[in-house]
Amino acid sequence: MDCTVKVSELIRKNVIVGGVVQGVGFRPFVYRLAERFGLAGIVRNTSGTVEIDVEGSQEAVEAFLIALRTDAPKAARVDSIMAVDADPTGRTGFTIAESCAQTPSSACIPADIAVCSDCVGETLASDNRRFAYPFTNCTNCGPRFTIIRRVPYDRSNTTMAAFDMCAQCESEYRNPIDRRSHAEPIACPTCGPMVWLEQDSRCTETDAITIAAKLLRDGKIMAIKGLGGFHLACDARNDEAVRELRKRKGRISKPFALMVKDLAEAEKLCEISEEHRKLLTSREKPIVLAEKKRFADVSEHVAPGTKLLGLMLPYTPLHVLLFEHSPAALVMTSGNLSEEPLAFANTAARQKLAKLADAFLMHNRDIHVPCDDSVIRPVDAGLAIMVRRARGYVPAALPMPCECECILGVGAEQKNTFCLAWDRTAVCSQHIGDLDTAETFDYYQYATGHFLSLFGRKPKILAHDLHPGYMSTQYALTRLGVELVGVQHHHAHIAACLAENGRTDRCIGLALDGTGYGLDGSVWGGEILNADLSGFERIGCLSTVRMPGGEAAIRDPRRMAAAYAHAAFGSDWIACVEHLSINFSKLELSVIERQLQTGLNSPLTSSAGRLFDAVSAAIGVCSERTYEGQPAVELEMFAEGTVGDYYNSEIKTENGCMVLDTVSIFKSAVKDRLAGTNKAIVAGRFHNSLVHLLVQACVMAREVTRLNLVALSGGVFQNALILGRLSQELTDNGFEVLVHRLLPPNDACISYGQVVVCASQYQ
Ligand SMILES: [Zn+2]
Ligand SMILES: [Zn+2]
Ligand SMILES: [Zn+2]
Known part of the structure; x- marks a missing residue:
């Protein structure tokens, strides 16, 4: 003083x-x-x-x-x-x-932070006491959310409580001017966690990381324990290894993410814009989707059927050390069997991954709550689509439009998250997954329980989807002593988009996704709403067609092609699918024919996702789905971006509701294809046609509603071509356009939308 x-x-x-x-x-x-x-x-x-x-x-x-x-x-x-x-x-x-x-607020619980450059420097400096130490961290970086058991965020309340600080760490921790002052996970080789290698029931502590790197060079598959769970890793340039990993994991063609040594390596593989660079090197270090270079040196089995690669940079010192000796590009995929949750505890991982990995790189810093890698897709300068929100972003708070009681939004079924809100704060969980397996549903319940105790909250209201078959809805319905509020799926989408952008006004909402339970019991998914946070009116939708076989039509895009062909060509549909070389067996044809005629087990749908499936199968891009969204993803990848024209179609009005004639778009695309037009051109025209039709619908809606604000939500907006062109054309037509920036447009945003709608209705 x-x-x-x-x-x-x-x-x-x-x-x-x-x-x-x-x-x-x-x-x-x-x-x-x-x-x-x-x-x-x-x-x-x-x-x-x-x-x-x-x-x-x-x-x-x-x-x-x-x-x-x-x-x-x-x-x-x-x-x-x-x-x-x-x-x-x-x-x-x-x-x-x-x-x-x-009572903690969300700010007490920081997200995990990728290793900072100072800590990387120390880990690689042979004269530093943390040289080659895989758990180096400081107040600017390191594990947080994944190791916190309870609040306040002090070391004793984290999984680091198991390690007593040595005198040197203690003095750094206590020294207010040290970079590690009050860094709760502070550690060093003397006192902190350690890493070891397990192979054929042998355990090696010395040079574990170097040996792991050598195994990777030799084409082996490693299970590597990281920050939020286990990864399965192999050399991304080794065809044999990548194919073997696919076989063991039961993952046929869904793209694998890569971790690459550094930016230079990323630039060898992909077109890296300024936006990509910013995200790749951010402190969140997500997986960033980027366009693969034409002759990129990477196994073709890494990401078949797409021109995008998911890249991330090393985000822990352990990864940094691994890349000192390993191949420069590694497949790094979630350590699980396909469709199961991420493994995160050592014993469980040993059991679950035993048949998948040749060896394990283990450590003894426990992960209290698992967290997958986040995925982001940059579209234009300043516009990026969050595809999966988890590590690095969760549990950062989201805005709430009004004060509220404690509400839990239990989320949707696919790409589930849940969301806890109180006062003027909402905290959305990390990506949980698809709740249709027992393992994922167990994980969902574990994660929900952890969240409630972490934030010290007991929800008074549970907001849930209207779909009675969703496991999340079942979860809500079986809780005792809480109030239940059902929120329509697409309303939740649009409310999420509005609230995330800090808006409370009324808008024209375009909700385009695969499946959502409609108010009339049919399957919605291509909806135009006149909506605000507390209510909505359905003012338009895409053509409705049958889903022959119900769920079977979601799994098999050929069935949707058949349904659209039936709607477009009537009884000539069988000839149509034959011309298109869609192969159905005789039995399949007669079953589908009957389903389309009688509607037996074939609900009506206005789903945009199913339209993409139908077109993708019909024009010969993807007729076999091995992962959710594949036909649509490949249709976008196939589309020639330079194509400017589109197929004409109309908007009719039925019972005061606009019906966007997507059947005639399908019909034109099929005719175009049968006339011999290249499928890349047809795919491009299809995208343009849908965009054009949606813009027309918004213009019509504006005439009636006087609304000039358009909110875009739903899984279809992970499609950069649709998102980019639609926002541009709407803007050109004088609309103000809102898109998701914090949350994914897919069903991961539903839980947040549910709490927003619920809170607004109670206001
Ligand atoms: Zn650091
Ligand atoms: Zn120490
Ligand atoms: Zn949805």
Whole structure:
């Protein structure tokens, strides 16, 4: 403190800093700042905020308040600074108070942060005491969400509690000016977790990572324990290894993600824009989808049927060390059997992955809650589609449009997440998966329970989908002592998009996805809504066609081609599918014929996803689905982006509802294809036609509703061609367009939409 300042010239402020300010080295930062400006006082963590009691000369206090924002640690995000005057006491010295347990807010629980460059430097420096140590971390980086058992976020409440700090780590931890001051997962080779290799029931501690790297070079498949779970890894340039991994995992053609040594390696494989670079090197380090270079040196089995590769950079010191000796591009896919949740505990992983991996790279820092890698697809400058939101992003809070009781949105069935909201905060869970397997549903219940206890909340209301068959709906219906609110699927989509953008006004909502339970009991999925947060009216939809065989039609795109052909060509549909060389057996043909005529086990659908399936199968792009969304993904990949024209189609009005004639688009595409047009051109024209028709529908809707705001949601908006062109054309037509930026447009956003709708209805 500056001793020349008399008490009368001192000022004192009680300051509350809100945002992501806990678990990111904020208190030590405040301490250093106070020292710099010669201020006295104390800093402490409170319920989700940081509280500072500070005094000194007016000039110094003011400079301090500015620097709180401008000089904050990289991992922090300062949302608000509130400063209230108080009477100066004339005290000296500045201290950091221990945190006290209170009802936590989401800000108490930071997301996991990719290893920072300082820690990478230390891990690779032979004269550093953390040389070659795979668990190096500091206040700017390291595990958080995945190791926290309960709040407040102190070491004793994490899985690091099992390790006693050595004297050196302890002194770094206690030293307010050290980069590791109050870094809860602080560790070193003397006191922290360790890594070992397990192979053929032998266990090796020395050089475990180097041996693992050699096994990878030799074409072996490794199970590698990482930050949020196990990966299965192999050399991405080794055809044999990648094929073997597909075989063992039971994953026929769904693309694998890659981890590459560095940016230079990423640039060898893919077209990397500035946007890609930013995301790849961000502190979240997600998997970034990028266009594969023409002659990229990577096994063709990594991502068949798509021109995109999912790339990520090493995000833990363990990965960094692995790449010192391993091949420069590794397949890194979730350590599980297809459709099962991620393995994360050592014993379970040993059992589950025994038949999948040749060896295990293990460690003894427990993962308390698993978290998959996040996936992002950049579209244009400043526009990126979140495809899967998990590691690095969860549990960052989302905005709530209004104050609310404690609500749990239980989510949808596919790509499930759940969402917990209270006061004006919503926290969406990490990607859980498809709830149709017992393992995933178990994981769902575990993760839900963990979330509720982590945030110390007991929901009063459960918001659920209207589909009675969803496991999430079943979960809600069997809870006792809570109020239940059903939210229509596509309304949840649009509400999520509005609320995420901080909007509460009414809009034209375009909800395009695969399946959602409609108010009339039919399968919706190509919907135009006049909606706000609390209610909606369905003002338009795509043509409705049958789904011959129900679920079977979702799994088999040929069936949707048959249904659309039936709608387009009537009884000539069989001749049509024969011309298109879609191979059905005689029996299949007669069964489908009967289903289409009688409607037996063949519900009606207006689904956009099913339209993509139908076109994809009909024009010969993808007639066999081995993973969800494959026909649509491949149709987009096939589409020639330079094509500008489209097939004409009309919008009719039935019972006051617009019907967008997608059957005639299908018909034109089929005729075009049968006339010998290249399927890439047909695919391009199909995309344009749908965009054109949707824009026309919005223009018509605007005439009636006077609404100029359009919100886009649903899995179809993972299609960059549709998203990019539709937003552009809507903007050109004077519309204001909202897209998802924080959450995926697919069913991962449903849980958030559910709590938003529910909260707005209760307001
Ligand atoms: Zn670090
Ligand atoms: Zn230590
Ligand atoms: Zn949906």
